[in-house]
Amino acid sequence: MLQPYFPDFRKRQTSYGTTRPVDAGAFGTSVSAVSGTSAWAQMGSALAFDCYWIDLIFSNGASSGTSKQIRMEIGIDLAGGTSFTTLIPGLLVGGSSPFSANTFVSFGFPLFIPAGATIGMRGTSSSTQTVYGLWKAKGAPAAPVWAGHAIEAVGITTNSGTNVTMGTTSEGAWRLLGTTTREFAFIVPVIQAPGADASWQNSTLYIELGYGDGTNVVKSIYDMSVRTADTETLFTRHPHYGFQRIPAGSSIYGRIQSSGALDTFAMAALGVAA
Amino acid sequence: MIGVRPPNFRKTDGSHLTTRPSSTSFGTTVTSGAADTYGSWTQIGAALAIDCYLLSIKISAASVPTPTRSCAFAIGIDLAGGTSFTQVSGDLLLGNPSTYTGVSYSEYVFPLFIPIGATIGIKLINSTASTALSFCWSALGDPENPENAWAGSYIEAVGTPTNETGTTVTAGTTSEGAWTSLGTTTKECFCWCLGGQIEAGDATVGQRTYFVELGYGNGTDIVVIADQWLRTGTATTTTMVINSLEFTRVPAGSTLYARAQCSGTVDTIQLAAYGVAA
Numbered sequence: 396m397l398q399p400y401f402p403d404f405r406k407r408q409t410s411y412g413t414t415r416p417v418d419a420g421a422f423g424t425s426v427s428a429v430s431g432t433s434a435w436a437q438m439g440s441a442l443a444f445d446c447y448w449i450d451l452i453f454s455n456g457a458s459s460g461t462s463k464q465i466r467m468e469i470g471i472d473l474a475g476g477t478s479f480t481t482l483i484p485g486l487l488v489g490g491s492s493p494f495s496a497n498t499f500v501s502f503g504f505p506l507f508i509p510a511g512a513t514i515g516m517r518g519t520s521s522s523t524q525t526v527y528g529l530w531k532a533k534g535a536p537a538a539p540v541w542a543g544h545a546i547e548a549v550g551i552t553t554n555s556g557t558n559v560t561m562g563t564t565s566e567g568a569w570r571l572l573g574t575t576t577r578e579f580a581f582i583v584p585v586i587q588a589p590g591a592d593a594s595w596q597n598s599t600l601y602i603e604l605g606y607g608d609g610t611n612v613v614k615s616i617y618d619m620s621v622r623t624a625d626t627e628t629l630f631t632r633h634p635h636y637g638f639q640r641i642p643a644g645s646s647i648y649g650r651i652q653s654s655g656a657l658d659t660f661a662m663a664a665l666g667v668a669a
Numbered sequence: 670m671i672g673v674r675p676p677n678f679r680k681t682d683g684s685h686l687t688t689r690p691s692s693t694s695f696g697t698t699v700t701s702g703a704a705d706t707y708g709s710w711t712q713i714g715a716a717l718a719i720d721c722y723l724l725s726i727k728i729s730a731a732s733v734p735t736p737t738r739s740c741a742f743a744i745g746i747d748l749a750g751g752t753s754f755t756q757v758s759g760d761l762l763l764g765n766p767s768t769y770t771g772v773s774y775s776e777y778v779f780p781l782f783i784p785i786g787a788t789i790g791i792k793l794i795n796s797t798a799s800t801a802l803s804f805c806w807s808a809l810g811d812p813e814n815p816e817n818a819w820a821g822s823y824i825e826a827v828g829t830p831t832n833e834t835g836t837t838v839t840a841g842t843t844s845e846g847a848w849t850s851l852g853t854t855t856k857e858c859f860c861w862c863l864g865g866q867i868e869a870g871d872a873t874v875g876q877r878t879y880f881v882e883l884g885y886g887n888g889t890d891i892v893v894i895a896d897q898w899l900r901t902g903t904a905t906t907t908t909m910v911i912n913s914l915e916f917t918r919v920p921a922g923s924t925l926y927a928r929a930q931c932s933g934t935v936d937t938i939q940l941a942a943y944g945v946a947a
Contacts, residue, residue, distance in 0.1 A: 402819075402916040403859070407893055415843060416878040416898075416932040450912050496878040496900035496910055497773060503913045505675070531896070531912060541675040541817065564689055580675040599690040599769065617681040617807055620690070622770055632776075636723050636809060636914065638818075640677040654690040 403537035404448070410439030410514065410530045419495040421455060423529035428456075428465050428518025435470055435479040435515040438530055446508040446532040447542040450633075452501045453486065453528045454494035456520075457628040462588045462595070463489040464521040466554040467528065469514060476513035482506070485548030485665055487556055489520075489587035490595075490629040494527060498630040504667055505581055505638075507542040508532070519554045521590055543580060543667035549573040549647045550663035555589055559662050561600070561651040569605070569612050569648040572664055579641040579666030582615050583633055584649060588623075589661045598623050598655040604664055606645040615639045623658065641666065677813035678722065684714025684789070684806045694731040695769040696805030699742070701795040707832065710745055710754040710790040711804075719810035721783040722820040726791075726806045727776050729769035733904040736872035737765050739796040739939075741833040741864075742804075744781075744789065744824070751788035757781070759826025760794070762835050762941050764866025764907035766802060778911055779945050780860050782820035783808070794833045796869045819916075821859060821945035827852045827925050828941035835866060835939030840879055840929035848884070848891055848926040851942050854919060858944025861895045861915045863927065866907050868937040876902030878932040883915075883942050885923040894919060899929070901936060919944060 411423060426436040456465045467486040470479030483504070492498035508514070516528045550557040550572030559570040584604045588595065600621040605612035616634050623629045641647070649662035685696060702708040726744070740763040745754030767773040783789065791804045812818035828836040828851030838849045863883050867874055879899040884891035895915035900908045919925075927940045 403918045404916055405892075407896065409896075413845065415930060416880050418876055418878060418932045448913065452912070495876075496898035497908045501912065533913075537918065539673040541673045566687065580677070597692065597770075599692050601690045613679070614681050617683060618686075618690075620774075622773065632910070633913075636676075636678070638676040638678050638812075640675065640813060652689060654692050 402540040404533040405537060406444045406535040408443055408532050420493050421527055422494040423527040425525050425527050426516055426518055427523060428520035428526050429523050432519045433517045435517045437476045438514045438516055438528060441513045442508060442510050442532060444534040445510050446534045447536055447540050448533040449506050450503045450531040452499045453488040453526055454491050454499045455527045456488040456491035456524055459626045460593055462590055462593045462627055463524055464555040464587060464590055465489040465518055465524060465526060467516055467518045469516055471508055472513045474511060479515040483546045485551040485663055487585040487587040488526060490627055492628040492630045500631050501633045502583060503633045505542045506667060507544055521554060543669055545668045547577055547666050547668055548663060549575060556661035556663035558589055558659055559649055559651050561653045561657050563653055566652050567650045569609055569650050572647045572649050572662060575641060575643055575645045575666060577668040578643045579668055581637050581667035582639060582641060583637050583665050584616055584619060585663050585665060586621055586660055589659055592659050595623050595625055595627050595658050596656045597625050598653045601652045603650050605648050606641050609648060612648050674814040674817055676818035678809040679813060680719045680811035682717055682719045682808045691769050693768050694729045694803035696803040698801050699791045699793045699804055701793040701800045704796060704798045707792045707794045710792050712751040713789050713791055713804050713806055716786050716788045717783055720785045721808035721810050722812055722818050723809040724781045724806060725776060725778045726804060727774045728763060728766045729774040729803050730766045733765050733906050735905050736870050737867045737874060737905045739833040739869040740764055742791055742793045746783055747788045754790035758824035760829045760832045762864035762866050765905050767906040767908055773908060775908055779824055780820045782822055796833060821947050823946045825856050825858055825944045825946055826941055827854055835941040838927050838929055838938055838940045840931040840935045840938060842931055845930050846928045848888060848928045851925045851927055854921055854923050854944060856946035857921045858919050858946045859916060860945040861917060862911050862943050863895060863897050864941045864943060865899045865909050866939050867901055868939055871936055874901050874905045874936050875934055879929045881929045881940060884926050885919050891926055
């Protein structure tokens with residue numbers, strides 16, 4: 396469809412600025428995720444413009460021989476960077492690989508954050524783990540563009556998600572993750588291993604997300620790839636454009652298909668609401 | 670922004686909908702022609718069951734050759750039948766894609782409108798004859814609010830002097846590299862990404878992270894329109910990572926520039942820019 400409308404983002408900012416990349420390892424802002432909840436860590440400088448889209452990338456949430464459960468939160472402080480309020484809950488990053496250009500766990504949201512706000516992160520973990528995070532923001536759209544103001548998590552437990560039994564030669568069964576309380580305009584899945592499995596497979600997982608009644612499910616996310624490794628690490632890339640309107644009160648379902656032998660993984664969903 | 674309705678894509682489609690994921694190559698095999706020559710068009714999957722507004726193409730290899738090769742592909746569509754494809758993209762750089770280990774594949778994502786019933790085809794060119802790679806695609810469509818779901822009809826390539834080579838950009842190390850001109854756009858474009866590869870013939874590629882940026886301007890004043898990450902390494906693979914869609918309007922006749930910063934000792938990289946035009 397040929398139309399004149401498009402976002403036309405004219406400004407960009409990152410939390411890491413001009414920092415040189417690393418071959419592999421530690422990159423970004425660090426926070427020590429702990430049992431309980433860590434303190435907030437400020438990520439980069441205050442936003443220089445109104446943000447309408449934010450990418451979030453987390454790494455180093457893994458420990459070989461251990462299945463880590465880590466739930467990160469992103470918060471904002473409208474002025475000062477000393478008192479953060481949670482804006483994005485339920486970011487599961489347990490098992491996230493050390494950072495390189497293509498190994499990490501990533502998320503992207505059409506989310507409005509006002510200029511001048513400071514972005515921070517904190518984490519809850521099954522055991523102490525130093526996690527690295529960074530953000531990339533876009534703003535100054537030349538045309539009006541939709542961005543939400545709140546994110547709701549569906550299927551999150553204390554520091555993990557809802558266990559989903561994978562399929563192998565065929566798709567796994569749809570698993571109910573929970574019910575929305577708000578209308579979503581955008582939805583993404585999150586995934587990590589629950590605590591019991593400390594011996595992961597080298598596998599490719601396809602995960603899907605949808606809403607419906609368990610029999611008739613409208614797909615929101617189709618075949619998002621996840622790589623798991625026998626070092627108890629995983630990496631993902633977020634789906635590029637999860638814009639789908641999901642009414643308040645909808646039941647959200649997830650399913651997984653694996654290329655290899657089965658592990659148990661947990662899923663949840665994050666929805667962007669107006 | 671209040672009062673703007675989100676696109677609300679209500680349908681998905683894909684070339685390999687129920688195929689079990691793999692840890693090696695995944696998708697339909699496409700083979701290049703003689704060295705430095707495009708092979709013939711290969712149909713990928715069935716005809717589209719929806720009007721496509723966002724197309725993702727993933728590319729993987731059964732194995733990765735040494736030394737590095739130059740490689741590119743083009744996208745074609747046939748509105749009915751899958752026998753006669755019309756090219757809708759320039760040369761999309763690939764280098765040496767990885768095997769399909771989860772997310773290690775190469776990927777391009779474009780807001781590209783392709784009508785329902787059309788068939789997607791791929792043709793491949795490589796510096797080595799008869800190179801085979803695997804392709805699959807997925808699509809989003811049926812937007813409830815199409816006025817807020819911009820999609821173009823052609824992908825313009827800038828910086829590909831021959832089909833499967835890009836423009837050499839010398840990466841910086843402790844600081845950003847210099848902006849290097851990729852060339853000039855012929856169409857007004859609205860969404861951008863970069864493609865990259867290691868120059869052909871390199872048998873000792875380092876495992877490196879490159880931060881690469883694309884901009885337009887006059888060489889001194891540059892407006893950044895996309896930033897991506899390029900991973901090079903194990904077994905000479907190159908993987909360009911697109912973190913998110915980069916919507917920025919750039920007028921026809923603009924000069925595009927790219928620069929890179931590397932995590933360690935640099936290899937010779939080539940970059941090209943891709944803009945989606947109406």
